[in-house]
Amino acid sequence: MTLGVSDRVRFLGHCRDVREVLYAADAFVMPSLCEGFGNAAVEAMATGLPVVLSEAMSHFRPIGSVVIWVAPDAGALARGIGFIRQMPLEQRRDIGAILATAVAERYGRQQGVRQYARLYRDLAGRAHRHNLDCQEAATQGESA
Numbered sequence: 001m002t003l004g005v006s007d008r009v010r011f012l013g014h015c016r017d018v019r020e021v022l023y024a025a026d027a028f029v030m031p032s033l034c035e036g037f038g039n040a041a042v043e044a045m046a047t048g049l050p051v052v053l054s055e056a057m058s059h060f061r062p063i064g065s066v067v068i069w070v071a072p073d074a075g076a077l078a079r080g081i082g083f084i085r086q087m088p089l090e091q092r093r094d095i096g097a098i099l100a101t102a103v104a105e106r107y108g109r110q111q112g113v114r115q116y117a118r119l120y121r122d123l124a125g126r127a128h129r130h131n132l133d134c135q136e137a138a139t140q141g142e143s144a
Helices: 020-025 039-046 057-061 074-087 088-107 109-143
Strands: 026-030 051-054 068-070
Touching: 020 039, 026 039, 026 074, 039 051, 039 088, 051 057, 051 074, 057 068, 068 074, 088 109
Parallel strands: 026 051, 051 068
Antiparallel strands: none
């Protein structure tokens, strides 16, 4: 069975460096019905691609007022892809730049460092409070 798309679509199989493929692409489509996080979508947005995401990826809504959101069905996906395809190149680049900036701000190294630092501070605070509670319990046990 042939799909009749070989002049427009390449099925590459395993790729060692997906960035090369993303930089060569015109858009990114993720038609997931269910998705935990969606690293592939983040990688695509980070490279500056306009994206079509299914509504299952709604956890990215804070990033994407410029994301093309569609129902996870073939017709909606086709309309989303068609919408991007009709855009002038400059508009696609502008959208990609907005997404790349948003991803860097939300998921970049600096944000990761800040989140880990906050986590460590929270854990250290809990450990300190736990030690104080233990000391208080020990003190109360001695006086009883």
